[in-house]
Amino acid sequence: MLMGKQKSPDYEDYEWFLKQDLSSYQNKWFAILHKKVIDSGDDVGALMLRVKKQHPKEEPFITRVRTELSIL
């Protein structure tokens, strides 16, 4: 389990995410911090652990963007 007190996530990182073409990370999970993709991978659990270890005081966003058209 992840522990520790962090800063609030940065809304500007969300706004940065909206504007970027992130298709090179197709179907991978990735982490965004300070307007950069700081890490990515297929395994979201491993990604979260790496990110938290490298940035224990920060709150990077984790997300994933499908590059196929999808329906339910």
Add this chain to the structure above:
Amino acid sequence: MPAKTLIYSFKHTRVQNGTCVRPMIPITLRGTTSFPFIALLDTGCDATVIPDKIAQLIGLNMKGRKTKIFGQWDTGTDAIESTCTMMFLGKLHKNTVILKDVPVLIAVTKEGYDGDITNNCEMVLGIKGIFDHFDITFEKTEDKIILKQVSQSKKR
């Protein structure tokens, strides 16, 4: 406390043969600890789905009732009923809306199989437990997703 209104924009994504737009919004999930995500807001999804690897790491209760979730053409994925606290982030911190005890389904990774829902879908925010708290408007031509908090008396 006055009702809050959150306004987000659509995410434009390149896909095969063009682009599509998706309502992806910033949230923080909290169990015994918390983590921020950018998740798909999906009016076609009955419930919020969280991959089990995420649920474990943020410390959600994994001992709830077992169920199954189905996509359009799949044969079903095992899931566990749980709850979490969900924070819908506002541009200004004071606008952030916190929902407690939001019902969620934790999608369980199938042993030895890499093609299941937990590796192949983004986190999805569905109707149950979220749409009771917000009136949600999608304005694609204005590039706006508007979440207007519902007053207590209006909730059903």
